[in-house]
Amino acid sequence: MLHIVALTKKGNGPRNCIGVTLTDSFVKTACSYLLTHYDWALDPPDQNTSYKWLPASRPAEPLHLSFTRLDQTGSCPTHPQ
Numbered sequence: 001m002l003h004i005v006a007l008t009k010k011g012n013g014p015r016n017c018i019g020v021t022l023t024d025s026f027v028k029t030a031c032s033y034l035l036t037h038y039d040w041a042l043d044p045p046d047q048n049t050s051y052k053w054l055p056a057s058r059p060a061e062p063l064h065l066s067f068t069r070l071d072q073t074g075s076c077p078t079h080p081q
């Protein structure tokens with residue numbers, strides 16, 4: 001399982017990662033695609049959705065999601081059936 005923090009932590013200070021802007025752009029593009037083309041659901045639905053804030057804002061425990069392609073159900077705005 002890939003945790004979102006693994007995609008966003010790139011260090012701080014004078015030697016921080018030079019790929020920050022590029023990888024942030026990739027993550028936003030991937031999230032945008034998933035939000036546009038898939039229905040997201042907590043799977044199982046009864047998970048702990050509380051937050052913890054340090055050292056980075058994130059769910060208190062890793063969340064498990066399932067994704068259902070919207071164009072397979074006919075409800076995708078960019079792929080109507």
Ligand code: HEM
Nearest residue numbers: 006007008009010011012013014015016017018019022023
């Ligand atoms: C998810 C993707 C990435 C992660 C998690 C990541 C993470 C990191 C981390 C933790 C550091 C050390 C920062 C520090 O010591 O404070 C670093 C340094 C660096 N990263 Fe990334 N990185 C990613 C993508 C990239 C990409 C796409 C590039 C190039 C296009 C890149 C180029 C570099 C370079 C050159 C350094 C060394 C900077 C220096 O020492 O002055 N990284 N990265």
